[in-house]
Amino acid sequence: MKNICNWNNCFEIGEYKAPIEKDNSKSYRLLCLNHVKEFNKNWNYFSGMNDEQIYNFLKSDMTWHKKTQSFSSSDNFFKVLWNNTLKDEFDKSKLKSDFKFDHKDIKAFGILGLSIGLKWEKIQNKFKTLVKKFHPDMNPGNKKYEEKLKLITLAYTQLKNTYREKIDN
Numbered sequence: 028m029k030n031i032c033n034w035n036n037c038f039e040i041g042e043y044k045a046p047i048e049k050d051n052s053k054s055y056r057l058l059c060l061n062h063v064k065e066f067n068k069n070w071n072y073f074s075g076m077n078d079e080q081i082y083n084f085l086k087s088d089m090t091w092h093k094k095t096q097s098f099s100s101s102d103n104f105f106k107v108l109w110n111n112t113l114k115d116e117f118d119k120s121k122l123k124s125d126f127k128f129d130h131k132d133i134k135a136f137g138i139l140g141l142s143i144g145l146k147w148e149k150i151q152n153k154f155k156t157l158v159k160k161f162h163p164d165m166n167p168g169n170k171k172y173e174e175k176l177k178l179i180t181l182a183y184t185q186l187k188n189t190y191r192e193k194i195d196n
């Protein structure tokens with residue numbers, strides 16, 4: 028039996044996971060490709076959070092340190108985010124070259140070890156390199172690497188949302 032997309036009034040097949048909460052629960056809904064793209068586009072991880080909340084979130088055991096929910100388990104929140112992040116591409120040819128970055132973007136460039144305002148392709152390549160380096164499956168039991176990868180993923184998501192806005196506006 029196929030699942031139907033969980034979006035209002037959509038009857039396409041739902042085969043992409045979209046997390047419901049910003050935590051480590053297994054709650055997700057299934058969406059079709061178009062609607063998971065819509066979901067990713069509108070879903071800015073940091074929206075509505077101040078710096079302290081972001082910091083507390085990153086420190087929180089809720090997110091990724093539960094033994095039963097390692098990065099490798101398929102429904103882990105960050106795993107879903109990470110997979111969506113890699114899958115969901117946008118049209119790079121539409122990127123404008125000059126735009127301003129806010130302090131969260133600048134922080135994100137720093138986390139990824141990149142100079143501010145690089146081309147999207149360079150950011151993406153760096154992200155993929157870092158993911159390989161810090162992936163817990165490559166470094167079993169190393170919690171520091173998990174923490175690092177979490178930060179990298181959040182930074183990348185931040186920049187992705189910023190770059191995408193420049194296309195849509």
Ligand SMILES: [Zn+2]
Nearest residue numbers: 032037059062
């Ligand atoms: Zn749909």
